[in-house]
Amino acid sequence: GAVVSQHPSRVICKSGTSVKIECRSLDFQATTMFWYRQFPKQSLMLMATSNEGSKATYEQGVEKDKFLINHASLTLSTLTVTSAHPEDSSFYICSAPVGGANGYTFGSGTRLTVV
Amino acid sequence: AQKITQTQPGMFVQEKEAVTLDCTYDTSDPSYGLFWYKQPSSGEMIFLIYQGSYDQQNATEGRYSLNFQKARKSANLVISASQLGDSAMYFCAMREGITAGGTSYGKLTFGQGTILTVHP
Secondary structure, eight states: OOOEEEEOSEEEEOTTOOEEEEEEESSSOOSEEEEEEEOTTSOEEEEEEEETTSOOEEOTTOOTTTEEEEEEETTEEEEEEOSOOGGGOEEEEEEEEOSSTTOEEEOOOEEEEEO | OOSEEOOOSEEEEETTSOEEEOOEEOOOOSSEEEEEEEEOTTOOOEEEEEEETTOSSOOEETTEEEEEETTTTEEEEEEOSOOGGGOEEEEEEEEESOEETTEEOOOEEEOOOEEEEEEO
């Protein structure tokens, strides 16, 4: 149980275009979703926390106008990278808190390449 | 200040041997949770083991055990009988924050990670 489905798994886009990444909770209601970015061989850095029905909370240094997060329902949270640039190329992964010792369930991640 | 510190960028171990991956943490919150995750090259995050700050005994899950030393603020992962499939990046993470109804909504803070390579 407690699966988060993340799509797409890989995307290549041109500079200046926007890309939307979706995370769907399949068998539970996710009131909170965490969005992380990870550069190769580095740690997961929290970008923002989305809460259903309210504005996302962004970490310091993350441009909220560039990384648009929407959490319109209890089963869907989206991250849109607007006007993407090559430096936005990274691995993006979402995570939702769940009950029990496991604590969190993660999406499978999205590898974004901006050319 | 770094809340979670993994000082070993890379570790090597011989197949069937045990290996310890280090993790130290810093928090003033008396209630916190410590997690270890494995991340293979595919990128998925695989949960390995959890230790709560109030747990009296060290956590164990199969070949994984957590050496929790609260006074020293360390939570090292021990992998026994290493297998080739254990080669991956390993992350220590800490949760602080509010728990309601058995579910914590606190964010996870990750360490820098350790790349483990198991040699045949």
